[in-house]
């Protein structure tokens with residue numbers, strides 16, 4: 001059993017849906033490709049209208065049976081927590097990059113990533129809110145692997161250089177200190193040569209009802 005936010009997750013039942021999770025992840029990825037096709041398309045107007053009608057039909061098919069909330073936090077088949085519906089890291093959520101995070105033996109975290117054209121803010125560059133969202137999640141994950149899972153209290157972002165899309169980047173973060181239920185985490189997004197584009201510091205607070213519920217792997 002795994003306890004999360006008042007819910008109890010049954011480890012056995014979480015493993016039974018892998019084929020469905022894979023199918024949903026494929027749908028999520030196809031939808032990401034659709035989103036980028038939409039923002040880049042130069043097809044004629046009548047074709048846009050025709051595709052829009054087809055998409056409305058497809059949307060109706062998916063809505064035929066639906067949940068009332070996104071896919072939940074659960075224990076994956078490898079025994080670690082996962083949240084396939086998460087807005088930043090969830091493979092099933094088309095809104096998510098998705099961010100694929102690795103933990104190091106030192107309990108820091110890293111993620112190789114590449115933004116897409118649909119993340120554009122300033123012409124030719126990634127929107128600062130999108131990079132802040134990535135930082136928020138990665139720093140939160142670093143707090144969790146350090147044994148201090150929490151909600152974001154504050155997030156401070158310094159935008160040092162504009163962030164390109166379509167290029168490989170590296171995001172890293174590490175827990176720096178804790179005082180009671182408060183933990184501080186630093187992180188950054190950099191080019192492969194180490195040039196830092198975005199720096200962030202976050203304060204994560206473990207809600208009192210989470211204390212003792214999450215034991216990091």
Ligand SMILES: CCCCC/C=C\C/C=C\C/C=C\C/C=C\CCCC(=O)SCCNC(=O)CCNC(=O)[C@H](O)C(C)(C)COP(=O)(O)OP(=O)(O)OC[C@H]1O[C@@H](n2cnc3c(N)ncnc32)[C@H](O)[C@@H]1OP(=O)(O)O
Pocket residue numbers: 081136137138139140141144149150151152153154180181182203205206207208214
């Ligand atoms: C989200 C999933 C987490 C899952 C965890 C489980 C497993 C983890 C595994 C993997 C996790 C992976 C990744 C990612 C995790 C997270 C990343 C994204 C997170 C988010 O996207 S999250 C959404 C945005 N976030 C919110 O939606 C917060 C809304 N808010 C609240 O839920 C409460 O507000 C809360 C809980 C923050 C505090 O509530 P509380 O009642 O526990 O705190 P309380 O008042 O007792 O204060 C205690 C001491 O913190 C100080 N303090 C309080 N709030 C502060 C603040 N904002 N700034 C500075 N200091 C603050 C006080 O001043 C006092 O300080 P002092 O003790 O020194 O007096």
